[in-house]
Amino acid sequence: MILDRALDIFRGQAITIPPLDGAFRPNTALDDAETAATAPAPDHLCVKDGRVLYSSATQVGALASPASGQAFPSLSFDRPVAALATSKGGRLAVALADGAIVICEDAGGRREIPAPKGFACPTALAFGDEETLYVCHGSARHGPADWALDFMEKGASGAVWRTALGSGRHDPIARGLSYPHGILVTPAGLIVSESWRHRLLSVDPASGATTPILSKLPGYPGRLAPAPDGGAWLALFAPRNRLIEFVLLEDNYRHDMMRSVERQHWIAPALSSGRSFLEPLQCGSIKTMGIHKPWAPSRSYGLVARLDARLRPVASFHSRANSTRHGATSVVETGAGVFVAAKGGDAILRLTGGA
Amino acid sequence: MEPLIEMRKVTKTYRGVPAIREVDFDLRHGEIHALVGENGAGKTTLTKIMAGVIEATEGSMLYRGKDVRYASPAEALNDGIAMVFQETSLVPSLTVAQNIYLGDEAFLNRLRGTYIAAQQFLQSLNFTVDPTALVATLGAAKRQMVEIARAVHHRAEVIIFDEPTASLTPEEKRHFFALLRRLKARGVSIVFISHALEEALAHADRITILRDGELVATGEAASFDRDKVIRAMVGRTLSNELYRGRRSAAELRPGGAQVLSVQDISMGNVVRNNSFSIFEGQITGVFGLIGSGRTETFKIVAGIHKRDFIGGGEIEFNGRPVRYLVPRQAVKDGIVYVTEDRKVEGFFETMSIAENLYSGLLAADLERLPYISLREMRAMAGEWGKRINIRAINENARVIELSGGNQQKVVIGKGLVQKPRLIIFDEPTRGVDVGAIAEIHHLINKLADEGLAVVVISSYLPEIMNLSDRILVCRQGRIVEEFSPSEATEEKIMYAAVH
Numbered sequence A: 001m002i003l004d005r006a007l008d009i010f011r012g013q014a015i016t017i018p019p020l021d022g023a024f025r026p027n028t029a030l031d032d033a034e035t036a037a038t039a040p041a042p043d044h045l046c047v048k049d050g051r052v053l054y055s056s057a058t059q060v061g062a063l064a065s066p067a068s069g070q071a072f073p074s075l076s077f078d079r080p081v082a083a084l085a086t087s088k089g090g091r092l093a094v095a096l097a098d099g100a101i102v103i104c105e106d107a108g109g110r111r112e113i114p115a116p117k118g119f120a121c122p123t124a125l126a127f128g129d130e131e132t133l134y135v136c137h138g139s140a141r142h143g144p145a146d147w148a149l150d151f152m153e154k155g156a157s158g159a160v161w162r163t164a165l166g167s168g169r170h171d172p173i174a175r176g177l178s179y180p181h182g183i184l185v186t187p188a189g190l191i192v193s194e195s196w197r198h199r200l201l202s203v204d205p206a207s208g209a210t211t212p213i214l215s216k217l218p219g220y221p222g223r224l225a226p227a228p229d230g231g232a233w234l235a236l237f238a239p240r241n242r243l244i245e246f247v248l249l250e251d252n253y254r255h256d257m258m259r260s261v262e263r264q265h266w267i268a269p270a271l272s273s274g275r276s277f278l279e280p281l282q283c284g285s286i287k288t289m290g291i292h293k294p295w296a297p298s299r300s301y302g303l304v305a306r307l308d309a310r311l312r313p314v315a316s317f318h319s320r321a322n323s324t325r326h327g328a329t330s331v332v333e334t335g336a337g338v339f340v341a342a343k344g345g346d347a348i349l350r351l352t353g354g355a
Numbered sequence B: 001m002e003p004l005i006e007m008r009k010v011t012k013t014y015r016g017v018p019a020i021r022e023v024d025f026d027l028r029h030g031e032i033h034a035l036v037g038e039n040g041a042g043k044t045t046l047t048k049i050m051a052g053v054i055e056a057t058e059g060s061m062l063y064r065g066k067d068v069r070y071a072s073p074a075e076a077l078n079d080g081i082a083m084v085f086q087e088t089s090l091v092p093s094l095t096v097a098q099n100i101y102l103g104d105e106a107f108l109n110r111l112r113g114t115y116i117a118a119q120q121f122l123q124s125l126n127f128t129v130d131p132t133a134l135v136a137t138l139g140a141a142k143r144q145m146v147e148i149a150r151a152v153h154h155r156a157e158v159i160i161f162d163e164p165t166a167s168l169t170p171e172e173k174r175h176f177f178a179l180l181r182r183l184k185a186r187g188v189s190i191v192f193i194s195h196a197l198e199e200a201l202a203h204a205d206r207i208t209i210l211r212d213g214e215l216v217a218t219g220e221a222a223s224f225d226r227d228k229v230i231r232a233m234v235g236r237t238l239s240n241e242l243y244r245g246r247r248s249a250a251e252l253r254p255g256g257a258q259v260l261s262v263q264d265i266s267m268g269n270v271v272r273n274n275s276f277s278i279f280e281g282q283i284t285g286v287f288g289l290i291g292s293g294r295t296e297t298f299k300i301v302a303g304i305h306k307r308d309f310i311g312g313g314e315i316e317f318n319g320r321p322v323r324y325l326v327p328r329q330a331v332k333d334g335i336v337y338v339t340e341d342r343k344v345e346g347f348f349e350t351m352s353i354a355e356n357l358y359s360g361l362l363a364a365d366l367e368r369l370p371y372i373s374l375r376e377m378r379a380m381a382g383e384w385g386k387r388i389n390i391r392a393i394n395e396n397a398r399v400i401e402l403s404g405g406n407q408q409k410v411v412i413g414k415g416l417v418q419k420p421r422l423i424i425f426d427e428p429t430r431g432v433d434v435g436a437i438a439e440i441h442h443l444i445n446k447l448a449d450e451g452l453a454v455v456v457i458s459s460y461l462p463e464i465m466n467l468s469d470r471i472l473v474c475r476q477g478r479i480v481e482e483f484s485p486s487e488a489t490e491e492k493i494m495y496a497a498v499h
Helices: A002-011 A144-152 A242-249 A251-260 B043-050 B073-079 B096-100 B111-124 B140-153 B170-185 B197-203 B226-234 B294-301 B327-333 B342-346 B353-364 B374-387 B404-416 B434-449 B461-467 B490-498
Strands: A034-038 A042-048 A051-056 A059-062 A081-086 A092-096 A101-104 A110-113 A122-129 A132-137 A158-164 A169-177 A180-186 A189-194 A199-203 A210-214 A219-226 A232-239 A302-307 A313-319 A328-334 A337-342 A347-351 B005-014 B017-027 B032-037 B058-063 B066-068 B081-084 B158-162 B189-193 B206-211 B214-220 B258-267 B271-279 B282-288 B314-317 B335-338 B422-426 B453-458 B470-475 B478-483
Touching (some): A042 A328, A042 A337, A051 A081, A092 A122, A132 A180, A144 A251, A158 A180, A158 A189, A169 A189, A189 A219, A232 A337, A242 A251, A313 A337, B017 B043, B017 B206, B032 B043, B032 B170, B032 B197, B032 B226, B043 B158, B073 B081, B081 B140, B096 B111, B111 B140, B140 B158, B140 B170, B170 B197, B197 B226, B206 B226, B214 B226, B271 B294, B271 B478, B282 B294, B282 B490, B294 B335, B294 B453, B327 B335, B335 B404, B353 B404, B374 B404, B404 B422, B404 B434, B434 B453, B434 B461, B478 B490
Parallel strands (some): A081 A122, A122 A180, A180 A219, B032 B189, B158 B189, B282 B470, B335 B422, B422 B453
Antiparallel strands (some): A034 A347, A042 A051, A051 A059, A092 A101, A132 A158, A158 A169, A180 A189, A189 A199, A199 A210, A219 A232, A232 A302, A302 A313, A337 A347, B058 B066, B206 B214, B258 B271, B258 B314, B470 B478
């Protein structure tokens, strides 16, 4: 309300976080899920010919699949892999950390398309058709590895681009986004997750007009993937908490922290936490005698949400604060189950039943 | 043994409509007799005749073998028959002692002497009530105690309680039934009307069941069970309908768009950093013990209470931040709160059903012309009376004359005419008989099926388990746990509410 906004100047702004309830009701589904594979920081998943591919550092590997006859050769690149996508026709697009896109043909051929000028932060890819690729660039100022820096700087320089694979031409669709991090192509247009504004947007590919369709998510939304029955899967790679929101409001503290504290110890969202005793002492430490305090705000969490056809959350799968399967950056569903990349837990998880 | 009270073929008619018909009833010395039946079955009418509040149209009443016909409650009280009503008849501005001795004062009344006598008298009954306290400051249980003390003081040999436990907490109920047993041990005969069948089955020596103004069954309590009582009361078994127990995930409504988002709201020490969401097309059950802050939380949502000015959190209704200064703003936005205390907050008791329903419309619809259309009011009363099945002698009946279940339907109807998007039921079936409970449950389910966001606050676990599509548990001013009814058990919910 207008009056509240005016009064906030004197009384301080209320910092509130949407609760994990309703469809986001906590459970231990990710903690209980079986490990499909272990890999260092698996990031992006996609499905090619019924087989789940994953990116991990400079590699693209595949999960063992008895259903798929032919073995998938592991792909290596000279730069870290930032995002993957497959087309209906079976083409594989790999975005590298500097923004270049590599089209990998089944026969083994590769073709590299350079990044659009000024953008080197690919975070998600999606094929429109066999010759059109939509690319999310999280930031115009930082690379994908520096996402926490972009967050702390309250970055809003992200963009969605359309790339014509034939000509290699890039066209901007929408700019000024706060870290677009996931993209889904639907008959009605594009759905883009905007991480730092905790929401999903509908983006018109023709005009670039954006419309929020799901706001106030309890975490930072990441990659999107289609669900077979018309809905979607959404990975939320870190939880929101009031301490982080408070730090974002305190500009002097935030800048001082960024100057003087190592990045992995910032009071900022993280893909994993609890590994170092040097981590920020949140609320007077998050562990006592090795036990995670139930009231301590966690910087990392594992969360995947199932959205219905109208993109409303209907279910979710969690790895809770005192666990390790955190930083769910990507999720896909195949006939063999739902696969989740827990980047902070160095594992790819498989959920069966209840999905 | 000769009965203390014997009623033979008693009939009472109002404007030619019989409230009870040829009812036989007897009360023995030193027994606890439960009188059960649906709302409108005639229980209160029967007991009012016993206590001299109204006179029977036909039939006779024998007291100690003597034919009696009381013209006033005072006459009955002189004979030793006292009645404790649902609404206590105490004077709130007088002290406890003054209320006990009201009408019995000496010519030169020493207040100090009254207090000392009252103190001794209350102690003899083992009542922990301060005789110098103003009645207005007492809770429901203590008022009940004062009312009982007054009856005992008048040396009543028969005490009739009309729904004595409707407003008591579980702890207070235990005290109340311990008191009944003490009175019984002193030789007092007790009649109590109750909607809680467990109470009748557990504490009564005999049970009498009325239906539609007629006697259906009477006998030793040990010869009844829950099903038998319900069957006698409503003519069919409702056990499965009312208490289905655990439901599978497929039976639950999935819930639609988020209608209400409450984030971190606080109000003093009563509501503390409470966060939750409510979704359309779904019933959200809220369980908590008395004092857990559940009612206060939803009264903040409905604009009845105000959240803290500083650090009070945020409420969003349909994606829009709201801070209601008065309930009317909430009503206009589509939030309706159906109160737990219908007699005080729910309706205008001296107004008719139609006037009450229409008052709901007037409160919500600010675009109307500045006059009241009697034709519209009558049409609306007819329509809603049918829709929510309000049973009354006629549409001009005052709400105070209706049974508890029908009063509750009026309160619900008054909310529904406001075309809400979010409707909050606080203890929707408190003081309502089983037949009406089934109807109210059916209505609540229908509202959720029609896409409304529905909240049901209840202290009765079977009701929460039966109605809810999701269950929130409130403790110490905040929601502490959420359960799906498919996995919840009464033990789990109670554990979350207490620990």
